[in-house]
Amino acid sequence: DAGVIQSPRHEVTEMGQEVTLRCKPISGHDYLFWYRQTMMRGLELLIYFNNNVPIDDSGMPEDRFSAKMPNASFSTLKIQPSEPRDSAVYFCASSPIGVVNTEAFFGQGTRLTVV
Amino acid sequence: AQKVTQAQTEISVVEKEDVTLDCVYETRDTTYYLFWYKQPPSGELVFLIRRNSFDEQNEISGRYSWNFQKSTSSFNFTITASQVVDSAVYFCALSERENYGQNFVFGPGTRLSVLP
Numbered sequence: 103d104a105g106v107i108q109s110p111r112h113e114v115t116e117m118g119q120e121v122t123l124r125c126k127p128i129s130g131h132d133y134l135f136w137y138r139q140t141m142m143r144g145l146e147l148l149i150y151f152n153n154n155v156p157i158d159d160s161g162m163p164e165d166r167f168s169a170k171m172p173n174a175s176f177s178t179l180k181i182q183p184s185e186p187r188d189s190a191v192y193f194c195a196s197s198p199i200g201v202v203n204t205e206a207f208f209g210q211g212t213r214l215t216v217v
Numbered sequence: 218a219q220k221v222t223q224a225q226t227e228i229s230v231v232e233k234e235d236v237t238l239d240c241v242y243e244t245r246d247t248t249y250y251l252f253w254y255k256q257p258p259s260g261e262l263v264f265l266i267r268r269n270s271f272d273e274q275n276e277i278s279g280r281y282s283w284n285f286q287k288s289t290s291s292f293n294f295t296i297t298a299s300q301v302v303d304s305a306v307y308f309c310a311l312s313e314r315e316n317y318g319q320n321f322v323f324g325p326g327t328r329l330s331v332l333p
Contacts, residue, residue: 144326
């Protein structure tokens, strides 16, 4: 398997624009996580899905952020409108079902810069 | 609420020295899981080890070893004979069992610099 695939790897956008980050989890994995990493706050869990259903979105910072998982092989994290303070590295991760609390496998991350 | 503390923000050692990275966690659950991840300068997060709360045996994998002590809520990571390639940020993480899923909480990370 190719691992968790995120796109784009880098994104530079202007404040106020809509940004969409994409993630393809490892095939057969039923959990999908979105994390944000910043120097100030470290790695923060934003939201996670189980079988395409959002389980906990309490980490989503505000209504400008939304995440979807329309099928088992694709998820998006959208920021609308984007702000400079959203600049961070966003990681997607997945983990398999059937193995209790197994490790999460991370994608390469998307480095978002909002200017 | 679950919490992970890594008190060492940055550590610098000279190659071949041994180094221990500390991790202290808080949880009210009796069933939980602990992890270590490595983030090299390239940025990806690499899984190193997973340990469940019922298994307090120490583990060794090559130059890496882990010491899990429930009595002190610690899960420390030791690198023996460190190498320059070990330079990275290391994260300790905790996962508690919930009804339908799992929730990873990461510590702030320890930046390890191994100097030649």
